[in-house]
Amino acid sequence: MTPQVFKDILYNGVWKQNTGLVQLLGMCPILAVSSSVVNGVSLGLATAVVMALSGAAIAPIRHLVPNEARIPVFILIIAVLVTVVQFSMNAYMYGLYVVLGIFIPLIVTNCIVLARIEAFAAKNPTLESALDGFAMGLGLTAVLAVLGGIREIIGHGTLLSGIDLVFGEAAKSWVITVVPNYHGFLLAILPPGAFITLGMLIAGKNWLNLRAEQKLKGSNATITPVDGGCAPAAH
Amino acid sequence: MRRTIAKASIVTALNLLFFTVIGTALLAITYQLTHEPIARSEEQEKLRLVTQIAPASLYDNDIIKDTADLAADKFLGNDDTTVAYIGRLKGEPSIAVLQVIAPDGYSGKIGLIISIHSDGKVGGVRVISHKETPGLGDYIEIARSKWITGFDGTSLESIKDSDWKVKKDGGQFDYMAGATITPRAVVKAVHKALQYFAQHRDEIFKPHPPANVQTGQSEGEKK
Numbered sequence: 001m002t003p004q005v006f007k008d009i010l011y012n013g014v015w016k017q018n019t020g021l022v023q024l025l026g027m028c029p030i031l032a033v034s035s036s037v038v039n040g041v042s043l044g045l046a047t048a049v050v051m052a053l054s055g056a057a058i059a060p061i062r063h064l065v066p067n068e069a070r071i072p073v074f075i076l077i078i079a080v081l082v083t084v085v086q087f088s089m090n091a092y093m094y095g096l097y098v099v100l101g102i103f104i105p106l107i108v109t110n111c112i113v114l115a116r117i118e119a120f121a122a123k124n125p126t127l128e129s130a131l132d133g134f135a136m137g138l139g140l141t142a143v144l145a146v147l148g149g150i151r152e153i154i155g156h157g158t159l160l161s162g163i164d165l166v167f168g169e170a171a172k173s174w175v176i177t178v179v180p181n182y183h184g185f186l187l188a189i190l191p192p193g194a195f196i197t198l199g200m201l202i203a204g205k206n207w208l209n210l211r212a213e214q215k216l217k218g219s220n221a222t223i224t225p226v227d228g229g230c231a232p233a234a235h
Numbered sequence: 236m237r238r239t240i241a242k243a244s245i246v247t248a249l250n251l252l253f254f255t256v257i258g259t260a261l262l263a264i265t266y267q268l269t270h271e272p273i274a275r276s277e278e279q280e281k282l283r284l285v286t287q288i289a290p291a292s293l294y295d296n297d298i299i300k301d302t303a304d305l306a307a308d309k310f311l312g313n314d315d316t317t318v319a320y321i322g323r324l325k326g327e328p329s330i331a332v333l334q335v336i337a338p339d340g341y342s343g344k345i346g347l348i349i350s351i352h353s354d355g356k357v358g359g360v361r362v363i364s365h366k367e368t369p370g371l372g373d374y375i376e377i378a379r380s381k382w383i384t385g386f387d388g389t390s391l392e393s394i395k396d397s398d399w400k401v402k403k404d405g406g407q408f409d410y411m412a413g414a415t416i417t418p419r420a421v422v423k424a425v426h427k428a429l430q431y432f433a434q435h436r437d438e439i440f441k442p443h444p445p446a447n448v449q450t451g452q453s454e455g456e457k458k
Contacts, residue, residue: 035369065254069247073254080258084265091272094280155369189369 013135048137
């Protein structure tokens with residue numbers, strides 16, 4: 001893998017093809033778990049680990065699997081890896097496991113995972129596939145962090161609440177109270193808040209893209225529509 | 236032609252089988268490696284919850300292991316048998332931690348644990364699961380407000396039956412405007428749990444095989 005390929009995969013995963021803002025895959029966890037930074041980042045990282053592992057596991061066996069049995073085998077491998085991650089979190093990060101609950105097993109059905117396996121790992125060498133999975137997961141984590149941060153500040157007036165679930169009781173003091181004596185803004189915490197905030201983030205990214213494009217080409221650029229939809233496992 | 240189709244199917248099937256076997260083996264290994272830490276962290280979590288409402292100074296037994304099975308009862312609101320944790324000091328029962336369900340929350344069931352001293356006073360109540368509206372009904376969580384500590388020290392004697400209501404309904408208990416259904420359900424559940432305890436006290440505190448049989452039995456029932 002040349003440094004250029006490395007950079008391309010990383011750039012592609014984190015920014016250009018960002019799962020949360022451009023591909024719009026895996027909306028279910030994005031909307032449900034992004035009510036706080038800690039929840040969002042935790043699920044994002046768990047997804048990144050699963051994506052990297054499944055990329056690394058599937059790329060080397062891609063020539064062994066007959067084309068017709070491809071999807072069930074891929075799903076099987078993803079499901080095994082997710083369960084391994086779930087067991088590990090249950091054993092070593094119990095508090096967080098309880099908070100993320102059903103969304104950990106649901107990583108299996110998260111279409112970004114299978115989509116990247118189909119689009120990338122099934123056609124590329126192991127190292128690149130692992131990196132691609134991880135970069136995609138990282139991009140998702142970044143979106144979840146920003147989304148969770150905005151919703152948490154507007155909804156509860158705090159940042160990093162629940163961090164003690166990850167780092168133990170001692171971390172309780174890390175919680176930042178941004179607005180003291182805040183009464184909370186319910187809308188930001190409920191699912192509509194997630195939709196509205198995500199919409200604004202997408203608009204923001206498109207605006208940045210447009211500006212960059214205009215700088216490059218002069219002033220005749222137009223916004224290219226984002227391709228949404230969730231082919232393999234919509235929910 | 237038919238040959239090759241048959242052959243392809245068999246190859247595909249064997250391939251699937253192969254990966255299934257490998258996957259299952261991996262899961263079995265992971266399960267073996269993690270099931271003990273999982274059991275341990277689940278126990279710790281229970282102990283953490285239980286010790287919040289049942290101070291460790293009140294018992295010297297292993298409260299998580301000293302349990303009584305309580306059959307489903309409308310006073311507990313549960314549909315299945317639940318486990319009560321019994322604290323004993325020098326073999327004598329001092330406190331019981333019951334799991335109860337308030338079935339009539341704003342959005343479904345509210346799971347509670349409640350500790351009751353042997354004299355019938357509430358040690359504390361904690362919400363362990365609920366789906367109430369975030370920001371509105373969730374002040375029943377200890378992490379959000381102190382409301383739930385309002386039950387500490389109450390008993391059937393200190394508050395008469397007709398006063399086990401939120402203030403809006405003419406009772407004793409505070410509530411927050413905009414979310415009355417949630418505290419109403421919790422107050423009702425705590426009240427019913429106390430009534431259940433009053434009726435079943437001896438049954439709950441009955442010592443069972445692993446506990447201290449010789450001392451527990453007679454003294455436990457005298458009190």
